[in-house]
Amino acid sequence: MATAETWQPAPSLPPPRIETGWIGWARANLFGNWLSGLVTVVTVPLIVWAAWRMLGWLFGTADWTLIASRPQQYLIGLYPTELAWRPLTGWLLVSILFGMAAAMWGGAARRIAIGYGAVTVLLGVLPYGLFHEGVVMPWWVRAFILGNLLTLGIGYLLGMNPKTGRPRNFVLGGIAIYVLLLLILIGIPGVPGMEEVAPRRWGGLMLNLILAVSGIFFAFPIGVLLALGRRSNLPVVKVLCVVFIEVFRGVPLITLLFMSQVLVPLALPANFPVDSVTRAAIVITLFSAAYTAENIRGGLQGLHPGQAEAARALGLPGWQVTTLIQLPQAIRNVIPAIVGQFIALFKDTSLVYIVGMLDILEMGRSIVQGNVQFTDNGRENLIFVAAVFWIFTYTMSYVSRRIERNLGVGRR
Amino acid sequence: MATEAAVTAQEALDQDNIIVARDVHKWFGNFHALRGVTTTVGRGEVVVVIGPSGSGKSTFIRTVNRLEQHQQGDIFVDGVEMTDDVRNIDAIRREVGMVFQSFNLFPHLTVMRNITLAPTKVRKTPMDEAEASALKLLERVGIPEQAEKYPGELSGGQQQRVAIARALAMNPKIMLFDEPTSALDPEMIKEVLEVMKELAASHQMTIVAITHELGFAREVADRIVMFDEGQIVEDLPPDEFFNNPRHERVRRFLSQIL
Known part of the structure; x- marks a missing residue:
């Protein structure tokens, strides 16, 4: 080799475009082979027909008068x-x-x-x-x-x-x-x-929101403490947390709500004024905290042990290793699971109807049942309530996705 | 107090030695990882530790800041005995910096925050002061422009240099390096070694480094210590270590890694 040749990298080319436009997309995804083509030919008309009937009902047959005339009950129940x-x-x-x-x-x-x-x-x-x-x-x-x-x-x-x-x-x-x-x-x-105004007169969407917000607000810190407790080196703390988590995860929420009428007063001093809404809120909170704890524990276990080691090697005391290094990373990694848990919590608030509370779903049902000329309005009521729930849960999941993106989950 | 008396006696005995280990044993379950390690490291000394994997070299330097607990024998660091006493451990960890094979930067914090975290939380240094010295440290390791980035945005070599700056931010008397270059791509090893050489040459601190970069060892080490099967096989200045080792085991190991 007499002289060193100057090396030139090959130019970076754009990727080849085989599929163009919606025709290309349809060919690839809907008519990729004869079976997929057959499925498309059969299902598309079915979907269109079902959607047509649904829309026709929503904007034609359905009678929304009752719902529109009862905003107060839907919002605040019998307040x-x-x-x-x-x-x-x-x-x-x-x-x-x-x-x-x-x-x-x-x-x-x-x-x-x-x-x-x-x-x-x-x-x-x-x-x-x-x-x-x-x-x-x-x-x-x-x-x-x-x-x-x-x-x-x-x-x-x-x-x-x-x-x-x-x-x-x-x-x-x-x-x-x-x-x-x-x-x-x-x-x-x-x-x-x-x-x-006794809390048992609270109702409608307000009740669902109060129960959900209280639940999220308290379940999160309690869940964090339970998760840390379950990883504790102190046997008493550890056993207590494990028992708590497994009991509340192992029993259906409905059962817990029934039991709340009997058990929560037992755990409190005699004559302690605790109304049914508070009882329901406590049970929903503890139930959700048990699940949150397991989510966060999963996040903690997923961390590289080197993280805690590096923090300890710097001389950070144990509680700061937990609060500054481990928890922020663990929680960030399990945000999707925790938000999913909170969405479930919000939906589960409608279960309080079984202890006689008029949340938005039960309120709607009693509105329909209480109006003789609208007794076949059950569908409209259900669709309306479902839409209200969906708006809230979708907002939560939207926020979760944005937080994930802002925190760079999966990117590190 | 009995402990204090022991410490004073130890200090009188080993004034020049910042690390004193006497017959240290460590088991992982039934596995005898350290089988009676006795050695000293003088103030300002640069010691390179080598040895095959599983030889106990990493376990040993991790007992120095008690990331691992030894079960028998004594370890004194800067005159303080390593016991279960949390105050002793915290005191020693402030004086001992550690750099890991896998960097272990905190991915949720910026480079700047990674470096200022311990000074502000442990030493209670005011934030502006901590940030000023963090910037100086980043300049020292050659990446002042990366201060506001997150660790995930840096190359491996840059991350390891940040990890070194993070350890230096506590002004440690001892720096422990646990295979700092073995997780790096070949073209990034040099930049990290340069930083380590500069540290060694400054004679500001005691350095104990596990590394198989023999060029580095030859150039900056005062002593090379070789571990095998949980014991120290050889402990010699570089020249003698490479040219005239007393044990055949050293020659065999060198021939395996060269």
Whole structure:
């Protein structure tokens, strides 16, 4: 070799395009071979026919009058009408959080806040009289609903302000609003307009949301502690956590809800005032915590042992190794499983009907059954309730996907 | 206190030795991993440890900061005996930096946060001070521009250099390297070795490094210690180790890895 040749890499070419347009796609995916072609030819007309009938029913035959005329029951159940401003005030407070989240995190949080605001406006201006003669939404209810735009805006401003718009303030504000909301709903004895409303009169979507939010809010930290406890070196702690997790995972939620009427009072001092909603909330929380614990434990076990070793080698004390190194990674890795668990929790809140509570599903059923001229409206009711559940669960799964993407799960 | 008296006696005995190990034994279940290891490492000394896999070399350096517990014998690090006393262990771990074969950077934290975490949490250094010295360390290992990236965005060689900077951020008196280059692609080994050579040449700290980079050992080591079957087979300065080992086992091992 006399002189070194200069080496040139071959140019990088675009991938070959064999399939173009929807014809290419259909050829590849629908008519790839004679069997797949046959399946396509048989199933496509079936799907089109079924969809046609479904749409025809939804927009033609179906009678939505009953549902449109009962917004109050669907939303707050049998909460006294003259005190309905209290849940509405609670709603106003919650909007602050949506506004704050939108300003602080943008992206998915902003889109959710926009969708939420749009639903608010729709509910606030919808002329219910069009659907059902004689049903008029009082002006003050409309004012309350539209007032959410104001609190949404206040939240947004708080979130934009660098002083107040901090995750810590968001969490503290969330806790404050949660407590305040419960206080407003229960009432303060002796204060005019704040008469006590027993939680068994709570109902509708409000009940599902309160149970779900309480469940998620408490199940997560309890689940983390249970997961850590199960990995503890202290035998007593470990055994207690294992027993707790296995008992609550091993018994159906329905059974637990029945038992809550008997068991929760047993665990508390005599005459301790614990109403049925609180009992249900406790049982749902503990049930969900047991599953959350196992998810998080799975995440902890999936971590490379070198992570903890490196942290310990740096001199971090054990609790910081757990809270700063292991838990953040473990939780990040199991977000899909945990959100799935919380979606299941939200759906499971409708099981409280078996202990006599009127959640949105049961409320709808009793509305239908209580109106003689609408007794065949069960379908409309079910579809409406299903749609409400779906909107919430889909939002949760959407948020989960965004969080996963932002945290780079699977990317490392 | 009895422990304190023992420590003082030990210090009087081994003032110049920062690591003293006496007849150290370690079992994993029935497997006798360390079978009576006795050695000392002087302050500022650079010791390279070699040996076949499963020879106990890694287990031994992990007993120095008690990532592994020994079951018999004594280990003194900087005059402190390694016992179950958590305060002793934490005190020693602050003085002993460790670099792992698999880097073990924290993937959920930026490079900067990886480095500042221990100084701010353990030494309570103010964040701005910690960040300033982290940047200096990143300059020292040659990658100041990667501070805000996540470990997953760096090459293996860069990650290992960050891991070295992370260990140095605690200003350790001892640095332990556990095969720092064996998980690296060939073209990245050099950049990590350069950093290690610079550290060794600065004589700021004691270095115990497990590595099979014999060029590195020849160039910077004061001593080469060879482990086999849980014991120290040979402990000689590089020249003698390569040219004139006392044991046939050393020659056989060298012929296997060269």
